[in-house]
Amino acid sequence: MKTEGYRRTLHGAIDGHHFQITVTSEEDDVFDFSATVDGSQVEVPHQGAILNKGDAMQLALVAIERHIEALGRTG
Secondary structure (H helix, E strand, C coil), rough: CCCCEEEEEEEEECCCEEEEEEEEEEEEEEEEEEEEEECCCCCCCCCCCECCCHHHHHHHHHHEEEEEEEEHHHH
């Protein structure tokens, strides 16, 4: 399946915090993602090549959940 140019965005909320995930593919069968919570970029450690869009989505959700947990500890 040709995935070059793939882009999908998901919006949602967790514990009152609004998030956005964008999964993209700039080259065939290699995916990347970005995530924001309440408009702020979520820092994501480099994961290496992500070969499945579902994996990209799951990694983004984990990063968002950790970010929201950290907000609760500092807020």
